[in-house]
Amino acid sequence: MRINAYESSKIYKHKIKAYHDKKLQRQNFQPGQQVLLFNLRLRLFPGKLKSKWSGSFVIKEVRPNGVVELVNLMAGTSEKRLIVNGQCLKIYNRGQLERLTSVVYLNDP
Template sequence: MEHKAYWALKFLNFDAGLSREKRKLQLLELEEMRLNAYESSRLYKQKVKAYHDKKLLKKDFQPGQQILRFNSRLKLFPGKLKSKWSGPFTIKEVKPYGSVELMDPQSTTPERSWTVNGKRLKLYHGGNIERLTTILHLQDP
């Protein structure tokens, strides 16, 4: 019986030194795989960011240009087919850090202007733009 137990122990490798070294190697391999995964993830993120940055268009606005402004305000009754771009507006002044001062050429008040973020603007190339106007008739109960 002892003979069979000896072979079973040898087969299962109950040598403490050998099993310790084998476990250390497995842990090192696992750590190396984890570091490789982090590195490949970092490289992938860099490539995707470079691709998207390459696709971004630099917007250089000049005073006097006609532009459209993105209208993202909360609407009570949103119209599905209405344009989210309002305008055209005229650029009065381009300020530092991307802000732009606009004026409405159709406004009845002279020199009515306001400042918006340049990321909410795009060049106007002509054509009709339906302005977003919502009229609510309120009555006293």
């Protein structure tokens, strides 16, 4: 009975790992890109409208195992380097959004 329970738990763990691995998104980062970093250290109720994303950071190096080295150029005179997991990053599209505007003229009756 123990061997049967061990085998079924092993099968369950394998299925759950395959499910979670399928949900991971593979992102291709290039050195020189600007990215946003997900802030994992938010405390309980730090502020209602505080963003979970901080940045912008510039990618200095991309390593083959998914680790990315970031440089924060806003940290004063010296460069502050961070080594983070690539899953915690999102590409920052600062000036590439198209804004649609429309003008409506109102006529007096």
